[in-house]
Amino acid sequence: MGTGQTVAVFGAYGHTGRFVVTELRSRGFVPLLLGRDEDRLRELAAAHPATAYRVASADDAASLDRGLTGAAAVVNAAGPFAATAGPVIEAALRAGIAYVDVAAEIEANVDTFTHYADRARAAGVAVVPAMAFFGGLGDLLVTAAMGDWTAADEAHVAYGLSSWHPTAGTRVSGTVSHRRRDGRRVRHTGGRLEYYAADGDLPTVEWDFPAPTGRRTVLAGFTMADVVTVPSHLSIPEVRTYMTADAARDLAAPETPAPAAVDERGRSAQTFTVDVVVRSGDTRRRVVATGRDIYAVSAPLAVEAVERLLDGRTAATGVASAGQIFDAPDFLRALSTHLDIARHDDSRVPRPA
Template sequence: MKNTIAVYGAYGHTGKFIVAQLYKLGYKLMLSGRDHEKLTDLKKQYPNSEIKAADIEDSEALDNAFSDAKIIINCAGPFLDTATPVIQSALRLGIHYIDLSAEQKSVLDIFEQFSEQAKNDKIIIIPAAAFYGGLGDLLSTAVTQDWNQIDEINIYIGLDSWHPTKGTRLTGDRNHYKRLTFKDKKLLEFQSGPTTKWNFKNPIGTKEVVGLPLSEIITISRHLNVNSINTYLSQNSLDDLRNENTPEPKPTDEKNRSSQQFSVEVLAKNGKTERTITAQGQDIYAVTSPLVVEAVNRILSGKIKNTGVTVMGEIFDAADFLRSLDTDDIVISDIEESELN
């Protein structure tokens, strides 16, 4: 392929997964970030790629790094700090933008600041295209695709463990904003509630879950006609995240994935009808790569529904997108429907 893809934060944990998959598909790569030494080391693995270091506060350096690209993938969190300057560069250059944000405030800021210009310039800006944000949005959109309105969407995320990266910890330290939930078609400040139990089936099993709204609350509420959205995370994974002694993820296979297993189950209700869809796989950081790379493929091939600031479930055919993913990366269940008493 002749299309150049710029990856900012290319040497980060998730960035490396994305770079590897793009390289395997034959894309020309522009690898960027703030650390020239790390970029130089990464280039040794991808000799046909280019590298250009650029500080987030240096607009000229950012423009120089991205100038030949068709799409910028921003993998450098915290996105509260990096999203705005990278998007500003994308808009100056007329380039599409994708990021991996789990931070609600970052996603909201992107919609508020850039929607008008991106729409006028026909530039695609997709925040939160990762495991958190993008996957839940795609699943929710697919399971409700023929419903004009939705009473409730509940997303249950089960991890057998969570070994957070340095980037995850930095984001947690930086993100001091209050979390938002979605109720009665409004974004409201989240009030923590009691834990409950959810059966994720194998390989996760039954886990205690706790309400924890992340960026999928924002992405889903932007385009689906839904009354309420709730997201839950298994308590054990949250305990791992909060434990400062939990180590970083370690590679265990040829794709450099950790052994972590995940299950995401979306339950949607409309009147007396209830539907569920499940996604299962290995390594929440690694699975972000096929999601983002498929988004790149579809943007470049014109398989899009709109431009401007948008989200994964809105711009793409969600059901077709999920079907296209390799089952070695993620397994998507059939939609199950039942009638409530």
């Protein structure tokens, strides 16, 4: 549990930031609310007794320095991260404090590894990108599935979402990533990230998720941040991610509403199954996570990371993904009130195309 340490949340009044603030408080941390809109900060602070806020903007380094003063770590929940990750990491390095973000933008995640690996290591500061549902959870599951393997031929991460009601932040981040790709698609193959010409619709395959999700049509080549986090520390030349076709349609449709709270934790009705299969030769290993609301679950993922960074339960420093810096099976066990994790024996492993 947190020991009353202050943790800054940049983008605190966003949909995900609010879950992070609540999760920090529930674990005994003191959240410090950061963002660029003073009215929205004040309103959020009023809902959380004894919680301070500071106006800070990604394009104003001095405001970020003031914002991080006195904080032991910072969670960046403000996306598009193409605009916020660099400035907030720079501020975290100046302050000498750990940085965690929830970025699901492949190019922004790559930038974080490329631009900050050396400087963060030299500064002895931990920087953990994509510490959320996409990127972080998949990496933890792949790492846990690997067990004693140090290399594998393939990793498959299949996302079985019951629906996907995206937030404004998700939509804008998707647009920014799309623009950065200049009409191309991206995949991790042959041990590297590869951009390729988009040629028609993404192919579909049938994926047998464990019950109750069952057999679902998924889009192959629906590439998520796991293609950055997993290969950053595991020797797996082929990393593929899949998305239920229905959820992808929701995401693409402009009329799909934003997520609406239906329970006392503020979670939506959305459920998820993340089915991870790693293959080495003829042997497959599979770990499956199920839970509720991809935005809500990102908060315990990010805050568990903060807690471990602050109490020293880490295996690396500098820029590192969740699976590299944390003990993946132990991390997943710690989230048992948010995630059900099951290992499946080889006989039930699907054979993806």
